[in-house]
Each structure stands twice: as C-alpha cells, then as structure tokens.
Amino acid sequence: MKILVCIKQVPDMESKFKIDSDSKWYETADLVWRMNEYDEYGVEQAVQLKEQQGDSDVTVLCIGSDRVKETMKKALAMGCDRGVHVVDDAIFAKSPQEIASIIADFSKDKSFDCIFTGMQSQDRGSGQVGVLLAEMLNLPSVTTIVDFSYDDGITKVKRELEGGIKALVSVKGPAVFTCQLGLNTPRYPTLPNIMKAKKKELLSVPVADLLHVESNQETAEIFFPEKKSGGLILEGEPADLADELLKILKEKTTVLS
Amino acid sequence: MNFELTEEQSLIRNMVREFAEEEVAPTAAIRDEEERFDRALMFDKLGELGLTGIVFPEEYGGAGADYISYAIAVEELSRVCASTGVTLSAHHSLCANPIFLFGTEEQKQHYLTPLATGEKMGAFGLTEPSAGSDAGGTKTTAVEDGDEWILNGTKIFITNGGEAETYVVLARTDKNAEKHHGISAFIIEKGSPGFSFGKKEKKMGIRSSPTMELVFENCRIPKSNMLGEEGHGFKVAMKTLDGGRIGIAAQALGIAQGAFDIAVDYAKERQQFNMAIARFQGVQFQLADMATQIEASRLLIYSAAYKASNGISYSNASAMAKLMASETAMKVTTQAVQILGGYGYTRDFPVERMMRDAKITEIYEGTSEIQRIVIGAGLTR
Numbered sequence: 001m002k003i004l005v006c007i008k009q010v011p012d013m014e015s016k017f018k019i020d021s022d023s024k025w026y027e028t029a030d031l032v033w034r035m036n037e038y039d040e041y042g043v044e045q046a047v048q049l050k051e052q053q054g055d056s057d058v059t060v061l062c063i064g065s066d067r068v069k070e071t072m073k074k075a076l077a078m079g080c081d082r083g084v085h086v087v088d089d090a091i092f093a094k095s096p097q098e099i100a101s102i103i104a105d106f107s108k109d110k111s112f113d114c115i116f117t118g119m120q121s122q123d124r125g126s127g128q129v130g131v132l133l134a135e136m137l138n139l140p141s142v143t144t145i146v147d148f149s150y151d152d153g154i155t156k157v158k159r160e161l162e163g164g165i166k167a168l169v170s171v172k173g174p175a176v177f178t179c180q181l182g183l184n185t186p187r188y189p190t191l192p193n194i195m196k197a198k199k200k201e202l203l204s205v206p207v208a209d210l211l212h213v214e215s216n217q218e219t220a221e222i223f224f225p226e227k228k229s230g231g232l233i234l235e236g237e238p239a240d241l242a243d244e245l246l247k248i249l250k251e252k253t254t255v256l257s
Numbered sequence: 258m259n260f261e262l263t264e265e266q267s268l269i270r271n272m273v274r275e276f277a278e279e280e281v282a283p284t285a286a287i288r289d290e291e292e293r294f295d296r297a298l299m300f301d302k303l304g305e306l307g308l309t310g311i312v313f314p315e316e317y318g319g320a321g322a323d324y325i326s327y328a329i330a331v332e333e334l335s336r337v338c339a340s341t342g343v344t345l346s347a348h349h350s351l352c353a354n355p356i357f358l359f360g361t362e363e364q365k366q367h368y369l370t371p372l373a374t375g376e377k378m379g380a381f382g383l384t385e386p387s388a389g390s391d392a393g394g395t396k397t398t399a400v401e402d403g404d405e406w407i408l409n410g411t412k413i414f415i416t417n418g419g420e421a422e423t424y425v426v427l428a429r430t431d432k433n434a435e436k437h438h439g440i441s442a443f444i445i446e447k448g449s450p451g452f453s454f455g456k457k458e459k460k461m462g463i464r465s466s467p468t469m470e471l472v473f474e475n476c477r478i479p480k481s482n483m484l485g486e487e488g489h490g491f492k493v494a495m496k497t498l499d500g501g502r503i504g505i506a507a508q509a510l511g512i513a514q515g516a517f518d519i520a521v522d523y524a525k526e527r528q529q530f531n532m533a534i535a536r537f538q539g540v541q542f543q544l545a546d547m548a549t550q551i552e553a554s555r556l557l558i559y560s561a562a563y564k565a566s567n568g569i570s571y572s573n574a575s576a577m578a579k580l581m582a583s584e585t586a587m588k589v590t591t592q593a594v595q596i597l598g599g600y601g602y603t604r605d606f607p608v609e610r611m612m613r614d615a616k617i618t619e620i621y622e623g624t625s626e627i628q629r630i631v632i633g634a635g636l637t638r
C-alpha cells in the first residue's frame with residue numbers, strides 16, 4: 001500500500017505572536033516550531049495503517065524552508081519511510097489553493113492508495129488543503145475523521161458532526177482523509193527511531209518544479225482584533241459573588257436555559 | 258565550534274520534554290508526598306522510549322546516541338521530577354556504563370543488553386557506613402571459594418536499591434594491599450543467595466527515588482562476575498563516577514531550569530503595588546542571575562558531555578560541570594521560592610520540592626568539597 005501524509009510546521013501555540021512589518025503574517029523569529037497537531041494524527045494513522053497492512057510505504061511531504069526538516073525528521077522517527085521536502089522560503093505567502101496544487105502535482109503520477117492531511121493548520125486554519133487536493137486529484141475526500149479502519153480496499157471512517165453526532169462513512173479505493181483530534185494518540189518518536197530517521201531518504205524538490213497555478217486569493221492584512229471593553233469584575237464575599245454571577249448568567253446569557 | 262544542538266538532539270529534547278510534561282509531571286508531587294517509586298512510569302516507560310541505554314551501541318540494545326543526548330534526557334526528566342531523573346542517571350551511568358567500559362564480551366551480552374533495553378534496572382553500591390567521601394575505606398569483603406566469590410558487608414544509601422535487578426558493587430579482595438589497591442568490582446544479581454535489602458531511607462528530597470541498604474551475608478556469586486581486573490575496583494569506581502557526574506550535573510540543571518521557568522511565569526503574573534512583580538528591578542536582577550548561572554552550567558555540562566563522547570579526557574570537566582550545576586540548582590531553587598514568596602513555601606507550588614531535591618546534587622557522587630578536590634588535584638598534578 002502506498003500512503004502519503006502531508007504535514008505542516010507551525011509555531012507552538014503558546015508563543016507570543018507579533019504581526020510582521022507589512023501586516024501579512026506573524027513574525028517568525030524567536031518562535032519554537034512543532035508539527036501541526038492535526039497532522040500528528042495523520043502521521044500516526046498512516047504508520048498504523050502501514051503496520052496493519054505490512055509491505056507498505058509511507059511518504060511524508062512538507063512544504064517550507066530548511067527549518068521544516070526537523071519536523072519531517074520527527075515524522076520519519078514516528079515511522080514514515082521517506083520524506084519529500086518541497087523547498088519554499090515563502091510558504092506563508094501561498095494560498096491554500098497553491099499549496100494543494102503543489103501537493104497534487106507531486107502526487108499525480110504516484111498512485112497513492114491513501115492520503116492523510118490535518119483537518120486544518122493551527123496557524124492559518126483555512127481547512128482547505130485536504131479537500132482541494134482531493135478535488136485536484138479527482139479523489140473522494142472525507143473530512144474531520146475521528147476513527148479509521150481499512151479492510152480489503154474499503155475504508156470505514158467516523159466523522160465528527162455538530163452536537164456530538166458522528167457519521168460512519170465508507171469509501172472504496174483511494175481517497176483523501178483530513179484528520180481531527182480524537183482520531184488516535186500519536187506515539188512518541190523513540191530514541192532509537194530518532195537515530196534511525198537520520199538514515200531515511202529525504203528528497204528535496206524546489207517549489208518551482210511543482211507550482212504551476214496562480215493564486216486566486218491573497219491575504220490583505222492580518223491584525224489583532226480590537227480590544228473589547230474590559231470584562232466585568234465582581235467584588236465581595238464568595239457567597240454573594242456566587243449569587244450575583246448566577247443572576248448575570250440567567251439574565252444576560254443562555255448558558256443556564 | 259558549534260553551539261547549536263543537532264537535529265537529533267533537538268528531537269530528543271522535544272520528545273523527552275513532551276513525555277515528561279504529559280506523563281511524569283502530573284504525579285511528581287504526590288509521589289514525593291507518598292515517597293512512592295512508580296516503576297512502570299519512572300523506568301519501564303523510559304525503556305519503551307529507548308532512554309535506558311542512550312549512549313550504548315545498538316549491538317548491546319542501546320540507541321547509539323551521544324552523551325549530550327543523555328544529558329538532555331536527564332535534564333528534561335529532572336525539570337519536572339528529579340526522582341525520575343536520578344533513576345535514569347543511576348541506572349545508566351552507574352550500573353550499565355561500568356559494565357560497558359569494563360565488562361567482558363560475555364558480561365556485556367548477558368548484563369548490559371537487558372539493562373540498555375530497559376528489561377532490567379541497575380544500581381551501584383559503593384558507599385558504606387564508614388566509607389563515604391573516602392571510598393578507599395571500603396570494608397565489604399569478597400573472598401574466593403572455588404568457583405565463587407563470597408561477599409560480606411553492607412552498602413548504604415543505594416539509589417534504585419531494592420528495585421533494581423543488577424548491581425555493580427565494590428568490595429575488598431585483598432586485606433593486605435594498600436587502601437585503594439585491594440578493591441574489586443562485581444556484578445551481583447538480585448536474588449543471589451545471601452543478598453538482601455535493609456533499611457529504606459526517609460529523605461528530605463528525591464523522595465520518589467528509593468534509597469536502600471544492601472546487605473551481603475555470605476552472599477555467593479559466580480567467579481565470572483568480577484567486573485574488570487582483580488584489585489582494580491577503585492579505578493572502575495572512579496571512571497564510573499566521571500560519567501555519573503555528567504548525569505547528576507544534568508539532573509541539577511533540570512531542577513534549576515524547572516524552578517526558573519516557574520519563577521519567571523509567576524513573576525509576570527503576580528501583581529503587587531499595582532504591577533507585575535517582574536517589573537521590579539530587584540526581581541529582574543534575581544532572574545538575570547538565575548538565567549546566567551543556568552546557562553553557564555548547561556555549557557559546562559554539554560562541553561563535558563562532548564568530551565565524553567569524543568574520547569577526550571573529561572574527569573575534570575565533569576567535576577566542574579557537577580560542581581557548578583549543583584550549586585546553581587541550590588541557589589536557583591532557593592531564589593525561586595523567594596520569588597514566589599509565601600506561595601513558594603507551600604506545597605501548592607512545586608518550587609519547595611525542587612529546593613529540597615536540589616540539595617542532594619551537592620552531596621551524592623562526590624560532595625562539592627570532593628569535586629573541588631578532584632578539580633584541584635587535576636590542576637596541580
């Protein structure tokens with residue numbers, strides 16, 4: 001089985017973000033980088049599928065500067081077999097459509113049986129790359145999966161719907177799946193596997209070789225929302241405070257209705 | 258010269274930090290309170306992650322990584338739980354390493370491999386009631402009897418004692434030889450006839466790490482269990498401690514870093530006189546000193562570790578690293594309690610535990626005075 005998992009490197013979300021000088025993105029200096037959380041579920045699922053199927057090959061693909069190699073090494077240490085690094089120092093300026101088309105161009109003649117992406121990235125959060133990629137490759141896609149099983153060409157996945165409802169979807173043949181929290185618990189890359197990751201193939205491809213579309217959208221500006229007027233501060237004895245809070249919740253909100 | 262971590266070292270730090278924060282930290286306070294060792298968490302899990310044999314070659318079940326990776330792993334564990342840090346350090350540096358350095362091929366296959374894979378846990382027995390800093394004062398004896406050695410004596414304050422399966426123990430094999438010369442090292446398995454455990458220590462810090470007495474009463478072990486040459490045990494012990502000091506230095510560094518991180522976060526949050534206390538220069542000066550000492554310790558440790566991995570003599574470097582890092586840990590944790598004020602003194606915050614934990618790093622594997630003796634002797638030889 002040939003499996004592709006697409007990952008993105010994002011800043012640690014605990015970081016203090018600053019907007020960059022031309023207001024198009026955040027400043028990237030002094031940030032701590034890690035694998036996009038949803039992509040970790042994708043990597044774990046890809047490796048589990050490989051372990052279940054045997055005789056499989058997992059390719060991990062990541063677009064970005066040289067800095068993303070460390071995140072790719074983590075995916076390799078978690079069990080991916082080979083890496084494809086699409087070298088692009090200005091990844092942040094690319095639209096979801098451009099990103100998807102880069103991946104589609106790389107994948108088009110590789111006949112992957114199964115492609116995983118995160119359901120969204122933690123920094124941009126557009127949630128489009130997986131579905132656009134499926135569209136471009138003419139494959140079915142199933143989004144926000146929280147459960148995955150594969151048997152003899154049929155993939156059964158659970159999707160998360162609103163209000164705690166789940167849907168069971170089955171797909172025949174190759175497809176793209178976008179992964180949601182709850183799908184699995186990503187493994188730690190063990191020390192021996194970190195050491196072995198060094199020896200795995202990591203191919204570099206210039207982004208220009210794979211990007212053949214023009215962007216159809218552009219981020220005009222990024223900004224912090226204006227500060228709303230300060231919150232309400234209650235003072236007094238705990239018992240009175242509780243009564244007052246209850247009153248406010250009843251009168252001004254619907255949380256208790 | 259390059260001060261950056263390699264990709265592997267950086268991945269190892271992230272992996273161990275994630276594991277430490279998610280799985281070790283949540284029970285650190287309660288294990289301290291109950292003086293409880295949790296083997297499944299504090300050792301078996303480390304084995305699964307490949308941390309029980311970091312520097313040993315793959316052929317002996319190790320990961321084949323370097324000493325900097327080892328220091329990073331102990332540091333990151335100790336940042337949230339110093340007891341877990343020393344469990345790994347004693348196992349890896351004090352038991353597995355002398356077997357790697359001095360063991361015969363057969364001993365390595367038989368004893369090192371299960372230690373490196375984490376199937377078995379190790380400990381090191383040097384200290385005795387009358388032989389502390391003065392290890393040459395060892396009174397435990399080993400006498401040859403046919404195909405066996407018979408040991409008699411007691412070892413005290415043994416980290417991982419009782420829990421470990423494999424022990425490297427020093428005993429006197431020649432009563433007539435001069436002090437340091439009549440000592441030999443042995444590999445002793447838990448369950449050997451005549452080998453039992455005595456008192457479990459009640460301690461100020463690292464309370465989740467078991468510290469036990471080892472008792473040998475006509476304990477019989479096969480003759481092939483001598484480690485290194487007869488009469489060369491003192492050398493085995495000293496070489497073992499050279500490596501061990503990198504582990505304890507890293508433990509001290511982790512404790513200091515953990516306390517510092519909490520102190521910085523707290524200082525930014527805590528409001529007094531209508532502003533965050535971090536805005537007071539008096540607090541900033543303290544934080545500046547703490548951060549500077551921590552970074553200096555880290556560089557000394559990584560430099561000693563670099564030497565250890567590259568075949569450069571590192572006896573003095575590891576003594577300096579241990580001296581600096583353990584004294585830094587004591588200072589930084591004391592200051593962290595100060596910055597947290599009354600809250601820091603309570604068990605609602607981990608800094609009081611870290612302050613209690615820090616003290617031992619100035620004592621074991623050679624007190625600070627002994628480190629100064631080692632460094633001084635090296636300088637004036």
Ligand SMILES: Cc1cc2nc3c(=O)[nH]c(=O)nc-3n(C[C@H](O)[C@H](O)[C@H](O)COP(=O)(O)OP(=O)(O)OC[C@H]3O[C@@H](n4cnc5c(N)ncnc54)[C@H](O)[C@@H]3O)c2cc1C
Pocket residue numbers: 347381382383384388389390391413414415416417460463468617620621622623624625626627630
């Ligand atoms: C929690 C814990 C875990 C331990 N784990 C282990 C273990 O796993 N294996 C093991 O073998 N041992 C272990 N030890 C023992 C530890 O290494 C010794 O306690 C330590 O080496 C000091 O020996 P001592 O306690 O006998 O102190 P002493 O040697 O009696 O020292 C008392 C004081 O005298 C000072 N002093 C001694 N000699 C000199 C000198 N020449 N010049 C100046 N000052 C001097 C010392 O620095 C110290 O301040 C452990 C101890 C503890 C508390």
